[in-house]
Amino acid sequence: MHRIHFTADDVARVRMAPTLGPMAETLFSLHALRGRTEEAVFGGWRRRVRGALDARSAVLSAIVPARLPSFDMAFLAGSGRDLAESAETFLASPRQAVRAELDFYAGHHGRVPTVLAGLVDAPTARREVLSTVQAYHHAAVAPHWTAMRAHLDAERARRGTILLDRGVDGLLSSLHPSIRWTPPTLHVHAGDQFDDDFTLGGRGLLLVPSFFLRAPGVMYDPGNPTDYILLYPATLDIDHAAGVWTAGTSTRALANLLGRTRAAVLTAIADGVATTGALARRLDVSSAAISQHTAVLREAGLIATRRHHSNVLHHPTQTGLALLDWHDTPRPIP
Known part of the structure; x- marks a missing residue:
């Protein structure tokens, strides 16, 4: 647990940035x-x-x-x-x-x-x-940075609205489920291996959302711990991610083979747009039409479908990825 201790001056010096770059x-x-x-x-x-x-x-x-x-x-x-x-x-x-x-x-x-x-x-x-x-x-x-940056800018704007409507208390209380604000201390659950107390000393705190980090953390210089940055996960769900992964994606290369909409469906699924509803919203067609297209793609062996809790999730097969000239070699970081 990270515990960040505020004074009145620190509360007055809470700032927000959209990204560290x-x-x-x-x-x-x-x-x-x-x-x-x-x-x-x-x-x-x-x-x-x-x-x-x-x-x-x-x-x-x-x-x-x-x-x-x-x-x-x-x-x-x-x-x-x-x-x-x-x-x-x-x-x-x-x-x-x-x-x-x-x-x-x-x-x-x-x-x-x-x-x-x-x-x-x-x-x-x-x-x-x-x-x-x-x-x-x-x-x-x-390939996705422009869309990611737009998403992070929107996150900062949304937090700014919370600050205007509910003040610093409302802002610090709503950042993330792993962040708890009990004035004058901000508690940040960052894993069991960390147990630290940070005193801001009137310098305030910079809040920065991250697209990829899905757990909050504190950034500081271990050799000179004076200025602190709180990194927190930007709001991100399937629909948000779909807008990022498919931004600017072209399906023209497959359109003649599969048809324009079906090519767009396959490309979106390979880009991580996994549910029928998300596909319908992304491509602006009905869920019934998406179901018809995914049935054809599944019958052709280009996608696979499985149920996860209440959602039906679509995933590209190796054949589908090969058709897109993408590769799914399972080579995770060691």
Whole structure:
């Protein structure tokens, strides 16, 4: 549990930002890439990204290991407007700041992985790690970044409305089920391995939503813990995710083969739009029409359908992915 202690000055200095930038979200996405939690939201994205990983994924595994904490490269890279700005900040990070992050990492994991060990003193090591992260960004995040940023901007605007209507108390009380506001302390459940008290000391708190992080956390410099950022999961459901994954997607290549609507249905399902209702809303056709199209796609072996609780979920088969020229090689981060 993280406990963040406020004074009256801190309450007056609560601020909101829409994002820490594409570099931070790229690094946060590595958490979402693991496992199969929230499959209806991230399943299609995971399939495509895992198929694109290569041998350099060992670097990504070192940055975000299976057990928290991760190596906080997002903190070192800062809140850049674009990937290039964050890359420059990371390369120029002071040695003591990098060492503090690695010491914090080693304190929880027992050691620093070899691929990260040279980051303090070797510029070449920083460039190699950065190159891997940039390549991963272009495969996993860049195609969707414009839609993600629009979603995060909308999240900030919604929180701003809550602030205007209900004040800081209402804002802090409504961020996430794992965040509890009992004035003057904000309790953030961030896993059993953490038990920390943070005193803001009049500097306030910056609230930042994340598209990929699905649990809240506190970002700070372990070598100089003075300024704190509270990262919290942006509101995200199947419909929200569908709007991001399918934004700008073209189905023209399949239209002549399957028909325009059926090609759009297959593409949307591969993009993670899993339910009949979500497909109907996304494509602006009736649920009955979607059921007819999915029946044809299922009979052709392009999708599979299963029931999950009260929902019927559609997933692309290997044949369907092959038709889209996508790959579902099960290559999760080690």
